[in-house]
Amino acid sequence: KMERERMEKLKQKAEKEKHSEQEKK
Incomplete structure:
Protein backbone atom coordinates (compact mmCIF):
# COMPACT_ATOMS: atom_id res chain seq x y z
CA LYS A 1 0.00 0.00 0.00
CA MET A 2 1.22 3.49 -0.76
CA GLU A 3 -1.17 5.45 1.45
CA ARG A 4 1.61 7.49 3.01
CA GLU A 5 3.09 8.44 -0.35
CA ARG A 6 -0.30 9.54 -1.64
CA MET A 7 -0.88 11.63 1.47
CA GLU A 23 0.93 35.28 -4.81
CA LYS A 24 -2.31 36.25 -6.56
CA LYS A 25 -3.40 38.53 -3.71
Whole structure:
Protein backbone atom coordinates (compact mmCIF):
# COMPACT_ATOMS: atom_id res chain seq x y z
CA LYS A 1 0.00 0.00 0.00
CA MET A 2 1.22 3.49 -0.76
CA GLU A 3 -1.17 5.45 1.45
CA ARG A 4 1.61 7.49 3.01
CA GLU A 5 3.09 8.44 -0.35
CA ARG A 6 -0.30 9.54 -1.64
CA MET A 7 -0.88 11.63 1.47
CA GLU A 8 2.53 13.27 1.04
CA LYS A 9 1.74 14.17 -2.57
CA LEU A 10 -1.62 15.60 -1.54
CA LYS A 11 0.08 17.67 1.16
CA GLN A 12 2.61 19.04 -1.32
CA LYS A 13 -0.14 19.88 -3.79
CA ALA A 14 -2.15 21.69 -1.13
CA GLU A 15 0.88 23.70 -0.07
CA LYS A 16 1.65 24.63 -3.68
CA GLU A 17 -1.91 25.82 -4.20
CA LYS A 18 -1.72 27.84 -0.99
CA HIS A 19 1.43 29.59 -2.21
CA SER A 20 -0.04 30.37 -5.61
CA GLU A 21 -3.12 31.84 -3.96
CA GLN A 22 -0.98 34.08 -1.76
CA GLU A 23 0.93 35.28 -4.81
CA LYS A 24 -2.31 36.25 -6.56
CA LYS A 25 -3.40 38.53 -3.71
